[in-house]
Amino acid sequence: xxxxxxxxxxxxxxxxxxxxxxxxxxxxxxxxxxxxxxxxxxxxxxxxxxxxxxxxxxxxxxxxxxxxxxxxxxxxxxxxxxxxxxxxxxxxxxxxxxxxxxxxxxxxxxxxxxxxxxxxxxxxxxxxxxxxxxxxxxxxxxxxxxxxxxxxxxxxxxxxxxxxxxxxxxxxxxxxxxxxxxxxxxxxxxxxxxxxxxxxxxxxxxxxxxxxxxxxxxxxxxxxxxxxxxxxxxxxxxxxxxxxxxxxxxxxxxxxxxxxxxxxxxxxxxxxxxxxxxxxxxxxxxxxxxxxxxxxxxxxxxxxxxxxxxxxxxxxxxxxxxxxxxxxxxxxxxxxxx
Amino acid sequence: xxxxxxxxxxxxxxxxxxxxxxxxxxxxxxxxxxxxxxxxxxxxxxxxxxxxxxxxxxxxxxxxxxxxxxxxxxxxxxxxxxxxxxxxxxxxxxxxxxxxxxxxxxxxxxxxxxxxxxxxxxxxxxxxxxxxxxxxxxxxxxxxxxxxxxxxxxxxxxxxxxxxxxxxxxxxxxxxxxxxxxxxxxxxxxxxxxxxxxxxxxxxxxxxxxxxxxxxxxxxxxxxxxxxxxxxxxxxxxxxxxxxxxxxxxxxxxxxxxxxxxxxxxxxxxxxxxxxxxxxxxxxxxxxxxxxxxxxxxxxxxxxxxxxxxxxxxxxxxxxxxxxxxxxxxxxxxxxxx
DNA sequence: AAAAAGTGTGCAAACGTTCCCAAAAACGTT
DNA sequence: AACGTTTTTGGGAACGTTTGCACACTTTTT
Numbered sequence: 001x002x003x004x005x006x007x008x009x010x011x012x013x014x015x016x017x018x019x020x021x022x023x024x025x026x027x028x029x030x031x032x033x034x035x036x037x038x039x040x041x042x043x044x045x046x047x048x049x050x051x052x053x054x055x056x057x058x059x060x061x062x063x064x065x066x067x068x069x070x071x072x073x074x075x076x077x078x079x080x081x082x083x084x085x086x087x088x089x090x091x092x093x094x095x096x097x098x099x100x101x102x103x104x105x106x107x108x109x110x111x112x113x114x115x116x117x118x119x120x121x122x123x124x125x126x127x128x129x130x131x132x133x134x135x136x137x138x139x140x141x142x143x144x145x146x147x148x149x150x151x152x153x154x155x156x157x158x159x160x161x162x163x164x165x166x167x168x169x170x171x172x173x174x175x176x177x178x179x180x181x182x183x184x185x186x187x188x189x190x191x192x193x194x195x196x197x198x199x200x201x202x203x204x205x206x207x208x209x210x211x212x213x214x215x216x217x218x219x220x221x222x223x224x225x226x227x228x229x230x231x232x233x234x235x236x237x238x239x240x241x242x243x244x245x246x247x248x249x250x251x252x253x254x255x256x257x258x259x260x261x262x263x264x265x266x267x268x269x270x271x272x273x274x275x276x277x278x279x280x281x282x283x284x285x286x287x288x289x290x291x292x293x294x295x296x297x298x299x300x301x302x303x304x305x306x307x308x309x310x311x312x313x314x315x316x317x318x319x320x321x322x323x324x325x326x327x328x329x330x331x332x333x334x335x336x337x338x
Numbered sequence: 339x340x341x342x343x344x345x346x347x348x349x350x351x352x353x354x355x356x357x358x359x360x361x362x363x364x365x366x367x368x369x370x371x372x373x374x375x376x377x378x379x380x381x382x383x384x385x386x387x388x389x390x391x392x393x394x395x396x397x398x399x400x401x402x403x404x405x406x407x408x409x410x411x412x413x414x415x416x417x418x419x420x421x422x423x424x425x426x427x428x429x430x431x432x433x434x435x436x437x438x439x440x441x442x443x444x445x446x447x448x449x450x451x452x453x454x455x456x457x458x459x460x461x462x463x464x465x466x467x468x469x470x471x472x473x474x475x476x477x478x479x480x481x482x483x484x485x486x487x488x489x490x491x492x493x494x495x496x497x498x499x500x501x502x503x504x505x506x507x508x509x510x511x512x513x514x515x516x517x518x519x520x521x522x523x524x525x526x527x528x529x530x531x532x533x534x535x536x537x538x539x540x541x542x543x544x545x546x547x548x549x550x551x552x553x554x555x556x557x558x559x560x561x562x563x564x565x566x567x568x569x570x571x572x573x574x575x576x577x578x579x580x581x582x583x584x585x586x587x588x589x590x591x592x593x594x595x596x597x598x599x600x601x602x603x604x605x606x607x608x609x610x611x612x613x614x615x616x617x618x619x620x621x622x623x624x625x626x627x628x629x630x631x632x633x634x635x636x637x638x639x640x641x642x643x644x645x646x647x648x649x650x651x652x653x654x655x656x657x658x659x660x661x662x663x664x665x666x667x668x669x670x671x672x673x674x675x676x
Numbered sequence: 677a678a679a680a681a682g683t684g685t686g687c688a689a690a691c692g693t694t695c696c697c698a699a700a701a702a703c704g705t706t
Numbered sequence: 707a708a709c710g711t712t713t714t715t716g717g718g719a720a721c722g723t724t725t726g727c728a729c730a731c732t733t734t735t736t
Contacts, residue, residue, distance in 0.1 A: 007692055018716040023694060031713055050455045054395045055692030058721050063392065073420065073436075074621075079412035086438070095456065098411075098436050100424070117388045118433065257622050264624065282622070283412075284595050286602065289627030345722055356686045361724060369683055393722030396691050
């Protein structure tokens with residue numbers, strides 16, 4: 001801000017102390033007499049002193065801020081994750097800077113690099129559905145930037161990761177469809193290179209296998225852009241319907257809503273006959289028609305856990321070498337009766 | 339970031355120049371020989387030099403970042419506004435920092451002050467539904483922090499403002515209900531102290547007046563927390579239904595979805611008989627059941643306009659004294675036939 | 677040929693902190 | 707009373723920039 005606020009120097013001058021003393025009093029560092037400390041604190045309070053975080057950042061070579069990359073904040077899952085992140089970050093005096101990749105690799109890379117140049121202390125990232133090459137992240141990581149992945153995580157990157165139990169979530173949802181009598185269950189899913197895609201596919205096939213239903217690859221449709229383009233979704237739906245599925249399991253928030261929308265638009269009569277189960281964290285799911293069974297991820301908690309792990313990395317005195325992958329359980333809700 | 343990158347000093351040393359020369363070459367300032375400039379630029383490119391924004395901020399006493407306060411990012415209207423803000427901000431090399439008030443005055447004030455201490459160059463804010471006292475904003479403004487309000491704006495604060503044409507949006511929605519034969523139209527709205535509440539109420543009453551329908555105050559229900567608490571909504575619905583409305587006009591995104599949810603939960607049979615019209619920017623509105631007529635705000639454009647105004651204030655050489663209030667038209671979509 | 681004007685560069689201070697190092701003050705021990 | 711400890715304070719450099727000023731050199735003007 002261009003307008004002046006009081007600085008440590010001002011306080012020092014006013015109190016006849018040195019800036020070092022004032023700084024120490026304020027940060028409660030080293031040995032400092034109770035008396036002086038109180039004096040400084042009282043005066044600082046009086047003039048409403050706020051430390052200049054910019055100056056502090058420059059000096060300490062860290063910014064007390066962490067970067068977040070998600071594909072879209074207008075996505076319930078991600079906005080809930082962000083709320084979780086904030087809840088922890090603010091507690092520990094970190095600020096968060098949110099960037100959106102819009103499922104674009106180029107945008108993601110650009111944003112990450114921008115954040116890195118803004119001196120973030122660490123990065124929380126869910127990869128875009130387009131992302132295949134994470135070399136740029138490796139480089140930053142090698143240079144010392146702590147990174148924690150969540151939701152969409154790369155397999156071959158050694159760091160902390162936080163994911164939902166995608167396998168179980170998918171298994172449960174698929175099993176639910178099977179138990180309500182469906183046998184031809186389509187699977188609409190994200191870009192093939194995402195970790196969540198693989199895990200969710202595995203849950204789906206495992207459920208089929210448990211009930212001795214043959215896996216038919218043609219029932220699985222991938223969406224490269226994660227549902228960002230409605231044309232992509234309509235195409236997938238168009239290809240799927242001739243196969244006469246009686247149920248469909250959809251593997252992401254955006255795809256779920258997008259798919260129902262596409263169904264309604266292109267084949268409204270089918271939409272209501274098809275049993276639908278899908279990942280979504282929308283809190284509007286109760287309003288949807290056709291209704292669906294939804295797999296809800298513990299988004300808020302995922303954000304919290306990821307942030308705790310990240311901050312532990314940031315504040316570790318020595319390089320962290322032991323990494324963990326936290327897996328949090330999903331929840332199956334709003335069982336549609338049909 | 340704790341890891342080292344090359345600095346202006348490094349470049350200067352490597353090239354046998356002074357830091358001033360390098361700085362000037364990089365920023366293309368003052369007279370500097372083409373030759374030296376090319377040399378520096380080439381070398382900077384080679385070592386992948388990135389100016390340290392922190393140092394620059396400290397020196398220039400500005401951060402090239404703007405703060406945003408919204409009640410909730412998990413709200414389609416606001417996330418679209420944010421996208422609009424980002425589209426302009428990034429173009430002009432500003433970074434944005436997003437904070438959520440969660441419709442709490444306390445949280446809002448805390449966040450604003452936090453942002454201010456983080457040296458933002460300007461603030462874009464939509465007031466929380468609880469906010470009555472904006473003295474803290476006045477103080478910051480008086481100290482020189484440029485502020486632009488959008489959506490929820492205070493009346494008695496002289497600065498740029500960007501709003502939707504709330505009057506017309508409400509008028510159109512209410513008229514739509516009237517034209518489809520409704521006569522007892524309830525109005526569910528936000529906290530009474532919000533600007534949008536007043537404007538939308540005015541549109542509602544004007545439409546009633548045009549068709550010679552008497553205004554019945556008991557048909558208007560205010561929600562202090564803007565739909566953040568479902569109990570509040572259910573209570574409002576409970577009080578409204580005995581009055582036997584045949585239509586309802588709801589005046590905000592969160593209230594619209596929340597109200598339908600409450601209706602469905604408490605009186606599912608009524609829910610489908612009532613004609614519903616409401617403000618919402620949800621892109622899932624096509625999936626809703628009961629369906630509704632929605633008033634959509636030009637959220638993206640609002641964000642863009644607000645940002646342009648803010649940046650013009652930030653970059654003005656002399657204090658701005660002429661302020662404008664931009665009013666953008668809403669759109670009535672998805673006319674429910676009933 | 678000297679003075680004036682123009683051009684390119686470097687020096688050094690400043691932005692507001694933190695923190696190493698040394699100096700001063702307070703205290704205790706003999 | 708002189709010394710050693712311990713506790714508290716101050717001086718000043720550093721973080722990476724930007725920029726006013728001075729200086730040196732070149733070109734133009736008289």
